[in-house]
Amino acid sequence: MISTERLFLRPFTEDDVTLINRLYSDPEIMKYMPFDTENMDDSREHLRRILEGWKADPVLNYEFAVLEKGTLEGIGRAHIQIDTETNTGMIGWLLVEDEWDRGYATEMTEALIRYSFDVLGMHRVNALCNPDNARSRRVLSKFMRQKAHYREKVRYTKGGKVSWEDEAEYALLRSEYRNPPVK
Secondary structure (H helix, E strand, O other): OEEOOOEEEEEOOHHHHHHHHHHHOOOOHHHHOOOOOOOHHHHHHHHHHHHHHHHOOOOOEEEEEEEEOOOOOEEEEEEEEEEOOOOEEEEEEEEOHHHOOOOHHHHHHHHHHHHHHHOOOOOEEEEEEOOOOHHHHHHHHHHOEEEEEEEEEEEEEEOOEEEEEEEEEEEEEHHHHHOOOOO
8 A cells, every 4th residue: 555645545446346437437537548438347347457467476557546545535546557678667547537636646646656666666667648638747747757759659449439649758767766857
């Protein structure tokens, strides 16, 4: 479990299907994701895959339910996906709309970076986002540098329609984490 000032990030359990569905069935949350919204059956399968990932040896996909400490209500999902070849942890998150613009994404990002370097021993942490997603870009730029802007890299499938969208990559090296550059 990861604890921040206002949040707990813990592995998903079988009881979290409602949280998964709340996140992945909302078109506004899914706007910058490359796949369509989920129905409850899709969310059950999604959760099954998440739970299987925690059984892997070694674990390569750390999927966390995000709980607000005061209420223990599930408000999001955060993850660290490990690339063993490059010793990189790719981080990401989703939050329910009611919790946007409260600083939770910033709090989660800082915690995921800290966990990636201090606990998992990563050499590099990165994150990907759609360049049109101004909220995510703003959060990522607080901790990482934009390393690339890929043109038409990701295939989005929404409502049976396919489009190719750009993707921005942000990254932070262990050496930068320990010794941040002077701005």
